[in-house]
Amino acid sequence: MAEKVIRACHLYGNLLNTYGDNGNMLMMAHVAKQQGVAFESKIVSIYEEFNPDEFDFIFFGGGQDYEQTIVSKDLQTKKEALTQYIEDEGVILAICGGYQMLGHYYIGANGDKIPGISALDHYTESQEDNRFIGDVEIHNEAFNETYVGFENHNGVTYLGEGEKPLGTVTTGYGNNGKDNGEGAIYKNTFCSYLHGPILARNPHLAKRLVDIILDKKYAK
Amino acid sequence: MTLRSQLAKTVGKSSQWFLTNFTKGGSSLPGKLALKIDPHILDTLAKDYEVIVVTGTNGKTLTTALTVNVLKQEFDHVLTNPTGANMAQGIVSTFLSAKGNKNSKKFAVLEIDEASLSKVTEYIKPKLFLFTNIFRDQMDRYGEIYTTYKLIVDGAAKAPEATILANGDLPIFNSVETVNPREYYGFNHQEDSEMMAHYNTDGVLCPNCQHILHYKMITYSNLGKYYCANCDFKRPELDYQLTALGDMTNTSAAFTIDGEDYNIEVGGLYNVYNALSAAAIGEHYGVSADKIRKGLAYDEKVFGRQEVIEVDGKRCTLVLVKNPVGLNQVIDMIDLAPRPFSLVSLLNANYADGIDISWIWDGNHEAFADMAIPKVITGGDRRKDMSLRLTVAGIEDSIMTEAASFQEVIEEIKSAPTDDVFILATYTAVLQLRKELANQGYIKGGM
Numbered sequence: 001m002a003e004k005v006i007r008a009c010h011l012y013g014n015l016l017n018t019y020g021d022n023g024n025m026l027m028m029a030h031v032a033k034q035q036g037v038a039f040e041s042k043i044v045s046i047y048e049e050f051n052p053d054e055f056d057f058i059f060f061g062g063g064q065d066y067e068q069t070i071v072s073k074d075l076q077t078k079k080e081a082l083t084q085y086i087e088d089e090g091v092i093l094a095i096c097g098g099y100q101m102l103g104h105y106y107i108g109a110n111g112d113k114i115p116g117i118s119a120l121d122h123y124t125e126s127q128e129d130n131r132f133i134g135d136v137e138i139h140n141e142a143f144n145e146t147y148v149g150f151e152n153h154n155g156v157t158y159l160g161e162g163e164k165p166l167g168t169v170t171t172g173y174g175n176n177g178k179d180n181g182e183g184a185i186y187k188n189t190f191c192s193y194l195h196g197p198i199l200a201r202n203p204h205l206a207k208r209l210v211d212i213i214l215d216k217k218y219a220k
Numbered sequence: 221m222t223l224r225s226q227l228a229k230t231v232g233k234s235s236q237w238f239l240t241n242f243t244k245g246g247s248s249l250p251g252k253l254a255l256k257i258d259p260h261i262l263d264t265l266a267k268d269y270e271v272i273v274v275t276g277t278n279g280k281t282l283t284t285a286l287t288v289n290v291l292k293q294e295f296d297h298v299l300t301n302p303t304g305a306n307m308a309q310g311i312v313s314t315f316l317s318a319k320g321n322k323n324s325k326k327f328a329v330l331e332i333d334e335a336s337l338s339k340v341t342e343y344i345k346p347k348l349f350l351f352t353n354i355f356r357d358q359m360d361r362y363g364e365i366y367t368t369y370k371l372i373v374d375g376a377a378k379a380p381e382a383t384i385l386a387n388g389d390l391p392i393f394n395s396v397e398t399v400n401p402r403e404y405y406g407f408n409h410q411e412d413s414e415m416m417a418h419y420n421t422d423g424v425l426c427p428n429c430q431h432i433l434h435y436k437m438i439t440y441s442n443l444g445k446y447y448c449a450n451c452d453f454k455r456p457e458l459d460y461q462l463t464a465l466g467d468m469t470n471t472s473a474a475f476t477i478d479g480e481d482y483n484i485e486v487g488g489l490y491n492v493y494n495a496l497s498a499a500a501i502g503e504h505y506g507v508s509a510d511k512i513r514k515g516l517a518y519d520e521k522v523f524g525r526q527e528v529i530e531v532d533g534k535r536c537t538l539v540l541v542k543n544p545v546g547l548n549q550v551i552d553m554i555d556l557a558p559r560p561f562s563l564v565s566l567l568n569a570n571y572a573d574g575i576d577i578s579w580i581w582d583g584n585h586e587a588f589a590d591m592a593i594p595k596v597i598t599g600g601d602r603r604k605d606m607s608l609r610l611t612v613a614g615i616e617d618s619i620m621t622e623a624a625s626f627q628e629v630i631e632e633i634k635s636a637p638t639d640d641v642f643i644l645a646t647y648t649a650v651l652q653l654r655k656e657l658a659n660q661g662y663i664k665g666g667m
Contacts, residue, residue: 014419014432018356022420023581023609030612043419045432064364064422070430134575150576195578200608 005038006213009055011098012063012071013043019152019195021061021095024206027199028057031206037214046074052085056213062096062195065109072101072114079117086119091213092189095198096153099184099191100124106155120186121160130154136194138167138174138182146170147202149194157193159184166192188212221264228258229265232316251312262308262343265315269299269328271344272501275337275372276352276387278546279494282486283352284331286498290515294507297326307336308343334368337375345379348504349400350497351386351393355441355545356422356579365392365423376400385500387493388458389443395427405460405500409475412436412445420544420582428453440489440552441545460500462492470537470556471526480509482516486526488553490546531662532634536564536641540650542574544582547644551587554642561640562595563588564629565610566649567602573646577602580609589614597632599623600649626656 010025029039044050063071075082086092086102100106101116106124108114116123133152140147147167156176159165165175166183174182175193183192190209192198199206221229232254239249254261274284284300291298301314311330318326332340334354351372354365369392376384377399386393388404415435417424422441424433426448433453438444447454466474470487477499484495495516502512527538541547554561569577588596588610596615598606603622611617623629630653633641645653657663 010419014417014421014424017420017422017582019576020578020581023578023612026581026612047431064366066364066366067425070425150578152576196576197578197581200581200605200612 003038004036004214004218005040006032006056006210006217007054008039008041008057008059009050010041010043011050011058011060012045012067012074013041013059013061014045015067015071016061016063016097018061018063019096020197020200021059021195023197024061024093024095024199025059027197027203027206028059028210031199031203031210035210035214037210046070050078050081052081052088052090055085056091056217057209058082058085058090058092060092060094060098060102062098062100068097068101069108069114071097072116075101075117076115079119082117083119086187086189089188089216091209091216093199093209094189094191095195096193099193100155100157102189102191103157103160120184120189120191121163122157122184123160124155124157126154127156132173132177132193134172136172136174136182137170138165138172138194139170140167143208145202145204145208147192147194147198147205149192149196149198149201151193152195153193157184162186166190188216222258225258225261225264228254228261229316231257232261232312236313236316248307248309248313250316251309251314254312254316255309260343262312262315265312266328266344269315269326270348271346272327272329272348272350273332273337273340273346274329274350274352275332275334275375276350277334277355277357277368277543279352279490279497280331280333282491283350283494283497284329286484286495286516286518287350287501288329289518290498290502290507290512291327291329291505293511293515294502294505295327296324299326299328301330307333308339311340311344334372337372338378341375341378346382347379348501349376349379349382349384350501351384352494352497353387353390353443353545354392354423355543357543357574369393369395373398383504385497385504387443387497388456389439389445390423391427391433391442391446391455392423394453394456402456403459403500403504404456405496406455406458406462407437407439407444407465407496408458408461408463409465410437417442417444426451426453439493440549443493460496460503462496465492468492468556469558470553478503480513482513484516485518487556488526488549490549490553529657529662531630531641531657533639534633534636534641535639536633536643538643538645538650538653540647541583541644542646544579547580547583550644551584555587555591557640557642559640560592560594560638561642562597562633562636562638563593564597564599564633564641564643564645565606566600566629566643566645566653567598567606568600568646568649568652569602570648572648577605580606585609585613585615594619594637595632596620597623597629597636599626599629600646600652626652629653630656630660630662
């Protein structure tokens, strides 16, 4: 039997790489390798075409405000392809800025409303002179799994139609500090503010993502 | 001098004399007292000094030390602030401690934290600002690189006549107009070839047209001979150039700057940048090449920076690490070690270390997997995170040991299969390890 392979897209991997985001890619490769699965990764960046058929997994991280502003403009050119990938139940892990930009909009450092691609039905407001910083622990009922991480975000995100939180907050602030939810799940798109990075702190989540990818690709 | 500032100076100096003679001294209290009496005391104290300020993310301490040493070869009176005393009161204390002197040219070389620069230039008008670099560093406390850069540009603007002497290889230092005149130092030691920065590198966007920068030469991170393929943004002309890089070991480097050969007794390309900037300052003030050479041959190790400690015959080199760019430079430096070595990696997440440890995932720990290291010891509060990082990097579990305490770290070092040991540690882990080493008598004179 031919070797199984996960073809991963590190979306804007050369611009969105703050807070150890790259560790998520390293963990995906590590967990895949443990299961005897090859892991190939490719960066698709600004001014480059994104072809959803090329990939089994997308990682979409967060960056500094300046880089994110540039990315959010470019992202509009990939809106249709990304939305199609998401609706077709393609697997995505989106952290911080990536999470925010999959929704309707977020508020930038200078107060500007920066558009996302509305692929998911959430939106992100900002807090005045405050950031949610510190350790987080959340629990996902459906998987009966606990995830830990570190959060550092000014944005407060409110989920919309079809979205469930990634988990219920037991420690920390989560999406908005109000509704006890952290992150989002829509089809096979997983979103979170947790870094640390999330997959390094939670290898069981990496395993879950790898399983979903392999099921989707090979269990036919 | 006004009566008020005379009084402030007298009170400050008297309290300093008292503290030095009757207590352990070294306090910022004299500065605090003097500032209380006269908030503008620095105007008076710094009046006769040619003040040089060193700021930036990495390399401030060694650059300051090297600059002092270079200037001392030519000028009699060169003052500097001890590490850590870079807030206003510490700087007042520094000037108060100056010995009275004649009419010769007096220098003060001050290491100033990026965020404190504006407060200091409120009072002192430096003649020269040395910008080392701006990298991502402890983001739970500082902001993003653009915010940090704005802080130091605004700080320098309060002394608009002063020249900014900046690292020309770093794109951000050429990204905005400044009121201050600028000079640049950088590397010009290789034939041009076409390359891009590693993808996990910050600050690679062209500030004019937001395309990803290309390079004709990269030294490390996003430093090098950058240019934009889409517009005319490119590295500025260099006023001070490193034109050849000679022998590099993990404890020394040889290089040529503006036609003169120099050596430093500390390893790592990042330290060559520090030496380059100190030499540039020397040239700026007309110090002869011979004297710069003497000044750079400085071999007193600065706290936690490649300090060597003997532990029962093991030669342990202790290196402070705190951000990905610094870590990667240290890894490259270790790779030059001539003898086999064991590796110790100590990770804490206290406030002084940065409470967010995600940066370890941005460092190139993968490089260790290619170095045939026979033993790896992890320690500190976040040793499990470090062990996982190293496992994912490709280090075999069979050679890794997690030490639950600093005593255990030292025991493991003693049983290491090599005579050489490199210890990488975050700030509070350096303190804790040194304390334990002092307790066990491996460091003389306690801490």
